[in-house]
Amino acid sequence: MTENPPLRLFFSAGEASGDHYAAEIFQRIRARHPQVQAQGLGGSQSRAAGIETVVDLATVSVMGLVEVLRHYGRLKRAMNDLLAAMTENPPDLLIAIDFQEFNQRLAKASRARGIRVLFFVAPQVWAWRPKRAARFSAVADHLAVLFDFEVPLFARHGLPTTHTGHPLLDLIxxxxxxxxxxxxxxxxxxxxxxxxxxxxxxxxxxxxxxxxxxxxxxxxxxxxxxxxxxxxxxxxxxxxxxxxxxxxxxxxxxxxxxxxxxxxxxxxxxxxxxxxxxxxxxxxxxxxxxxxxxxxxxxxxxxxxxxxxxxxxxxxxxxxxxxxxxxxxxxxxxxxxxxxxxxxxxxxxxxxxxxxxxxxxxxxxxxxxxxxxxxxxxxLGQPGGLERLAELALKLAQAQ
Incomplete structure (x- = not known):
């Protein structure tokens, strides 16, 4: 019986909800593939699930243009620390969870380093800037979305997009x-x-x-x-x-x-x-x-x-x-x-x-x-979104 080769994952979850999703996704991936390690940006729930946190989410958890500008130096240091960790130990996949502006920059820089990116939770281009859907393919190799109406918004621009459903249906x-x-x-x-x-x-x-x-x-x-x-x-x-x-x-x-x-x-x-x-x-x-x-x-x-x-x-x-x-x-x-x-x-x-x-x-x-x-x-789709998301992440991480 041949053992599955080791996998390295990198999570980026800059908010409490993302931290929870990262922990849930990693636990499901590890149940399928025990030879997996993970590190990244996260909080207490990520750590409890076995993800090594290079940067704690409490250091980056700000929102709003003025607030981001006020904490720009801290956010820049966090970005550099995460990229340095990925450069030192390149992961098979970066799983970026929401936290849009920060994660889009991190994902784009990761792809430039040859790291595949699964982005979970689409930017709300239907509410903010619809033209940005065409540019999002530069950010991710695959996009997992919460709502079915989001699939054509991104897929029409050549970005592989999967409607996994909302994890809250499983968590509640x-x-x-x-x-x-x-x-x-x-x-x-x-x-x-x-x-x-x-x-x-x-x-x-x-x-x-x-x-x-x-x-x-x-x-x-x-x-x-x-x-x-x-x-x-x-x-x-x-x-x-x-x-x-x-x-x-x-x-x-x-x-x-x-x-x-x-x-x-x-x-x-x-x-x-x-x-x-x-x-x-x-x-x-x-x-x-x-x-x-x-x-x-x-x-x-x-x-x-x-x-x-x-x-x-x-x-x-x-x-x-x-x-x-x-x-x-x-x-x-x-x-x-x-x-x-x-x-x-x-x-x-x-x-x-x-x-x-x-x-x-x-x-x-x-x-x-x-x-x-x-x-x-x-x-919100059908239950089982977390399972589908874990399966998608594992497939992308194992792709050659």
Whole structure:
């Protein structure tokens, strides 16, 4: 019996969701091909799966034009460190996961060094710059996309493109979803028990994002919103899960902000490190930063209010470039404004508290949103996306 030859993989995951996907993909590849090693850009979940992290994602996790320019030196050093590691020990395949601007530059430089590239998650050219689809073939040898409508956008330009489906369908299976069904209240009660939270009463989940820049901009607003709600609803409880990708200094700052809040909020606010999906399940309603987490919440079935703030210049540029009406992934997937979004100056405690009040109270609005969220799985392809992605990556890595 001939052993499979050793394989070397290189992952680049600059965000918490990408870190999770990298870990899941690597575990599935290793189950098929035990003689595999991997290193790259990632966080705690990548390391736990056996990927050696050359650069920790906490050092590069910024977004927005102004924020990127402010941290350009740090991002450049990270890029150089990753390229140096690939030059010293060339991998059979670079698997670049989302984190678009950084990973596109890394992938293009890797291909120039003769390294094959699988890019997972297409740039949203249908929302931003459609003409860039023609140039993306310079970035990747193969593109794996989340949505079936993305395939022709890139394949027509000669880039091999595969619709693998959305990994969240595997990571959040139907039996864990809180759709209007007999299991909904039981799932919520179980999640609260695991978090040691009261099994009755209203619980609001506060999710300010997984990047330091998001925490800096959004956490004070979320905490102020919670304090405002406690004036009228002193028995409400709040859960704030901390992303495992955040560095210790940022985590310490979150706890410090809690300690600096009112005694009422200190008593009502529960902070947990990790366990974001458990917090989403335990909550009645979420106040959540725009991003992948909103799609996770949608699959779990917890109604939400989406909030986002970025640097004013970044937002001004986005307004002039974006060709879609909403920024929240649930709304983009559904093609309509099913979930309320509050951006920039509209993301203030007064408006957010009012929106949460209307949504948390038994209302037609709550039922409408939950029914809309129940439509989302049908738009994300078939389960098994992670398996298909692992198979595709292994095939490309073994290609001569």
């Amino acid at each position: 299976p139907p039996e864990t979803r809180k759709y209007p069904s007999p299991q909904s209240s039981a799932l919520q009660a179980q999640a609260r028990a695991r978090l040691k939270r009261p099994t009755t009463g209203c619980v609001i989940g506060l999710l300010p994002g997984s990047r330091r820049s998001e925490i800096d901009r959004l956490l004070p607003i979320l905490l102020a919103t919670a304090e405002r709600l406690l004036i009228d609803y002193p028995d409400w409880q709040f859960i704030l899960p901390i992303a495992p990708s955040l560095d210790p200094s940022c985590v310490a700052r979150i706890h410090a902000q809690r300690e600096a809040s009112s005694p009422a909020l200190q008593a009502a606010l529960f902070i947990t490190e990790g366990q974001a999906r458990l917090a989403m399940t335990a909550a009645d309603v979420l106040l959540i930063a725009s991003g992948t987490a909103t799609l996770e919440a949608a699959l779990i079935g917890t109604p939400m209010v989406i909030v986002y703030r970025t640097h004013p210049i970044t937002f001004w540029l986005a307004k002039h470039l974006v060709r879609i009406a909403q920024i929240g992934l649930p709304n983009i997937v559904l093609g309509r404004a099913a979930v309320p979004e509050f951006l920039q100056q509209d993301a203030n405690p007064e408006q957010l508290a009012q929106a949460l009040h209307h949504l948390a109270s038994p209302s037609a609005e709550y039922s409408r949103q939950q029914a809309a969220l129940a439509e989302i799985p049908a738009h």
